[in-house]
Amino acid sequence: MGNPKAFLTVPRQEAGYRPIHDRILDFGEVEQTLNTSDRKLQASRCMDCGVPFCHWACPLGNRPPEFQDALYHGRWKEAYEILSLTNDFPEFTGRICPALCEKSCVLELTIDAPVTIREDEAAIIEAAFREGFIKPREYPRNGKKVAVIGSGPAGLATANQLNMKGYEVTVFEKDEYVGGLLRFGIPNFKLNKAIIDRRLEIMKAEGVVFLTGQEIDTKRLPEGFDAYCICTGTPKARDLKVPGREMNGIHFAMEMLSQQNRVLAGQTFPKEARINAKGKNVLVIGGGDTGSDCIGTSIRQGASSVTQIEIMPKPPVGENPATPWPQWPLVLKTSSSHEEGCTRRWGLSTLRFIGKNGKVTGAEVEEVEWEPEAGTGRPVMKPTGRKETIKTDMVLLAMGFLKPEHPSYPENVFIAGDAATGASLVVRCIAAGRKAAADIDTYLGGKGY
Ligand SMILES: Cc1cc2nc3c(=O)[nH]c(=O)nc-3n(C[C@H](O)[C@H](O)[C@H](O)COP(=O)(O)OP(=O)(O)OC[C@H]3O[C@@H](n4cnc5c(N)ncnc54)[C@H](O)[C@@H]3O)c2cc1C
Ligand code: SF4
Missing domain, CATH: 3.50.50.60 (FAD/NAD(P)-binding domain)
Known part of the structure; x- marks a missing residue:
């Protein structure tokens, strides 16, 4: 804990959005960023609670007290290393997560002004890309192959984790671009698509193979893989079956x-x-x-x-x-x-x-x-x-999505993300992908986590 009194003396400061008259003229991201010294001040507000409820609330088990302490002290690389231990893609969650952690922060309870955990996370990962901390790495191969069907956050996290464990991973995606709802659901004003591409470049360089325009019949999975992970999301939207529904417009x-x-x-x-x-x-x-x-x-x-x-x-x-x-x-x-x-x-x-x-x-x-x-x-x-x-x-x-039904699969087929739970959140899907990767690894004789 950097500054034990900061939560008393430093008010919560959000970077805020671009002015309305400006932002509605384009599809650029609406959220702004703080300068480095204000960002560090915000991180200094973290009290390093004995029971960090922020950590309890995060589906990924992120460790805000640790990464915010490192951020406050300007140890950006260390902050990035702590963050990336639990989260494959902080650049997505740092932008679009509803931040369950912040609503559970002890400062939300006590003074209604939680630590700006999500923005701190975004600042750390952007610094990591900017400073070149994130470079493609080589992982020793274990000779086993896994197919991931669907390339939303669940599929990407599954693929990333398995690749790091040494599997040869192929991601099959029916659309022309990788990313699932990150790419085609979430508007650019919340998530610029260059942010997805930047991560994909790293994953490709590390060995993950992406095959787009490949709609897989999940009852006849492609041959030649030791295991499969179905991450196909919730493709069916809930309809409104009332008279006149068929009209144009x-x-x-x-x-x-x-x-x-x-x-x-x-x-x-x-x-x-x-x-x-x-x-x-x-x-x-x-x-x-x-x-x-x-x-x-x-x-x-x-x-x-x-x-x-x-x-x-x-x-x-x-x-x-x-x-x-x-x-x-x-x-x-x-x-x-x-x-x-x-x-x-x-x-x-x-x-x-x-x-x-x-x-x-x-x-x-x-x-x-x-x-x-x-x-x-x-x-x-x-x-x-x-x-x-x-x-x-x-x-x-915009009335939600239907929870998909699945046939009974052989034991080497796993399901993760919205495809398993119904519509949820990006952070939950990344967590589900990480869990599926650990389960697949255990199934194929590895150590899991
Ligand atoms: C408009 C919108 C806005 C949202 N905003 C937010 C937000 O701000 N914050 C947040 O946390 N969450 C948000 N969500 C929810 C979040 O996007 C989803 O929970 C998450 O993307 C689901 O991830 P997934 O990987 O399970 O599936 P998806 O992201 O749905 O990806 C599934 C992928 O599988 C592919 N696929 C499907 N069938 C096949 C097949 N047979 N063969 C090959 N590929 C296939 C699809 O083309 C798709 O690319 C939003 C959702 C929507 C719809
Ligand atoms: S609950 Fe809030 S103040 Fe406490 S450790 Fe987490 S971020 Fe820091």
């Missing part, structure tokens, strides 16, 4: 988000296939993170207005007694995209879409209330009869 969120990321990667689409919010009144159905990404994307495309509706009630603001510290608080979240301008409404169920000449012009919605079910306490939806029509030219369905 209604899209799954991922159709729009992935197309926008492809356009930013230089691909072109015929005008009739382009999903563009320019000049449109956009209605986003679904109040979660995917919905939020649709808002930011619509705003950058030039939407006239954006409305986001959610069927569940508005979450409590600030604190929720149902999820006390150190749990992740289920409270109202306002993302950078929400700040950029949208109307948010809760407790609205969509009854049908209305349209003209096959094109959507509105959505009929009904206010709903939620009451706890007698006995179980589970919330049950009660329609109120209060209906209205929201005018819209473009609807984006």
